[in-house]
Amino acid sequence: MIYSFPLGSLSCVVISDGQPKPPWEPPLAEFFTPESGVPSEELCAVTHGRSSLALGYNCLCVRTPDGLVLLDTGLGKRFFGYGPQIEPLVGVLTDGLATAGYGAADVAAVVFTHLHQDHSRGATWRGESVFPTASAYAHAAEVAYWSSAAATGPHLESARQAIRLFGERLHRFRHDEEILPNVRTVESAGHTPGHTAILLESRGERLLCTGDSFYDPLQLTHPDWCTPWDLDATRSARSRRRLLAWAADENLLVHAYHLPFPGLGTVKRAGAAFTWSPLAPEAPEAPEAPEAPEATASTRSNRKLAAAGRRRASRCPGGDGCRNGDMSDKRQV
Numbered sequence: 099m100i101y102s103f104p105l106g107s108l109s110c111v112v113i114s115d116g117q118p119k120p121p122w123e124p125p126l127a128e129f130f131t132p133e134s135g136v137p138s139e140e141l142c143a144v145t146h147g148r149s150s151l152a153l154g155y156n157c158l159c160v161r162t163p164d165g166l167v168l169l170d171t172g173l174g175k176r177f178f179g180y181g182p183q184i185e186p187l188v189g190v191l192t193d194g195l196a197t198a199g200y201g202a203a204d205v206a207a208v209v210f211t212h213l214h215q216d217h218s219r220g221a222t223w224r225g226e227s228v229f230p231t232a233s234a235y236a237h238a239a240e241v242a243y244w245s246s247a248a249a250t251g252p253h254l255e256s257a258r259q260a261i262r263l264f265g266e267r268l269h270r271f272r273h274d275e276e277i278l279p280n281v282r283t284v285e286s287a288g289h290t291p292g293h294t295a296i297l298l299e300s301r302g303e304r305l306l307c308t309g310d311s312f313y314d315p316l317q318l319t320h321p322d323w324c325t326p327w328d329l330d331a332t333r334s335a336r337s338r339r340r341l342l343a344w345a346a347d348e349n350l351l352v353h354a355y356h357l358p359f360p361g362l363g364t365v366k367r368a369g370a371a372f373t374w375s376p377l378a379p380e381a382p383e384a385p386e387a388p389e390a391p392e393a394t395a396s397t398r399s400n401r402k403l404a405a406a407g408r409r410r411a412s413r414c415p416g417g418d419g420c421r422n423g424d425m426s427d428k429r430q431v
């Protein structure tokens with residue numbers, strides 16, 4: 099599945115690496131646990147019988163003046179997390195790229211929001227770089243953490259594989275840097291030490307890619323709810339609140355990696371919390387499990403998309419790693 103839309107002069111395509119459907123959706127109770135700060139009774143009170151997450155894997159491909167940029171790369175085949183049953187449903191990023199008219203060798207740069215396997219393994223699962231001519235970008239703290247003895251858990255192998263395979267082509271960035279034309283890093287650490295949101299901006303239109311800042315709209319209505327995958331829950335919640343407030347107050351178009359395809363929407367304030375308004379609700383349905391996904395092109399000019407991303411102000415949300423919030427003088431195309 100792909101979903102194409104313009105952002106200023108940039109051509110963007112959300113490319114799904116997979117959208118598992120029941121029974122392969124992960125249980126809500128695995129993501130929101132008492133240990134991660136979500137009492138079971140509170141979860142039950144707001145889920146209204148829903149027991150699973152509609153977890154998508156929405157990679158974003160952007161044609162910039164410096165070439166094709168891919169934000170996160172999906173799971174790849176042979177995903178470690180759920181076993182072989184789910185494999186036909188994921189790892190279809192390169193199929194979607196082909197539907198969009200691109201080959202893997204056309205990708206000039208891969209930008210990682212972080213190095214968890216469901217974001218990095220799509221670039222490495224073959225044991226060699228899936229994007230043979232691409233450079234890679236990851237936060238310096240992310241690379242340092244996964245390279246250190248402190249790193250453990252199921253994401254370690256794929257993180258180190260990405261670091262190893264990209265080698266000298268892996269660029270370490272800081273927060274609040276324009277790492278590529280129209281591509282700026284935004285501090286959102288906590289989920290991992292170098293977790294980074296990405297702001298795309300062109301001709302006054304902006305798109306905020308939030309990575310794993312939230313998995314489900316429940317984390318907008320309950321922004322302090324964390325998951326077991328947040329390495330630093332306190333910092334993760336703080337980053338989430340800051341990003342959501344920024345997105346709401348400036349009516350940013352938001353790309354949410356894990357929300358149902360295509361994961362595009364806007365955020366509104368609701369008291370001390372937020373709500374999610376998905377855009378492009380006419381997006382094509384994902385295929386039924388266990389059939390392999392069938393690529394479906396969807397190219398639309400959606401006025402709501404452009405309106406949501408249009409600049410209303412020119413401040414970035416600041417944060418621990420944000421040295422300069424003024425983005426008004428940055429290059430546009």
Ligand SMILES: [Zn+2]
Nearest residue numbers: 214216217310
């Ligand atoms: Zn993820």
